[in-house]
Amino acid sequence: MPDSATTHPYHAFQGLFRREQLATGEYQLARRHDAPAAMADPTGRMLKIATVDAGATAICPACASTARGAFVSFVQDLRMAYACPSCTSVVWLPGV
Numbered sequence: 001m002p003d004s005a006t007t008h009p010y011h012a013f014q015g016l017f018r019r020e021q022l023a024t025g026e027y028q029l030a031r032r033h034d035a036p037a038a039m040a041d042p043t044g045r046m047l048k049i050a051t052v053d054a055g056a057t058a059i060c061p062a063c064a065s066t067a068r069g070a071f072v073s074f075v076q077d078l079r080m081a082y083a084c085p086s087c088t089s090v091v092w093l094p095g096v
């Protein structure tokens with residue numbers, strides 16, 4: 001994914017999340033208080049956010065590290081996005 005988004009955490013998360021370092025050295029994501037209500041999918045289409053589950057421990061599909069990332073679900077779209085605090089990728093997951 002040669003995407004400038006992956007190198008700039010703010011843009012990678014589209015302003016949705018802040019990356020925080022814990023005392024253990026791990027990173028976790030917290031939702032920003034001024035987070036937008038929509039997120040662009042890989043084609044640039046804006047999707048309205050339904051729910052955000054931040055701070056959940058998960059294995060990142062992109063970098064395979066275990067981290068406290070955030071899952072985002074959308075209104076009228078079955079996909080989910082996982083935001084990884086380790087590699088700052090946003091990985092799109094097919095809906096179930």
Ligand SMILES: [Zn+2]
Binds near residue numbers: 065088
């Ligand atoms: Zn990752």
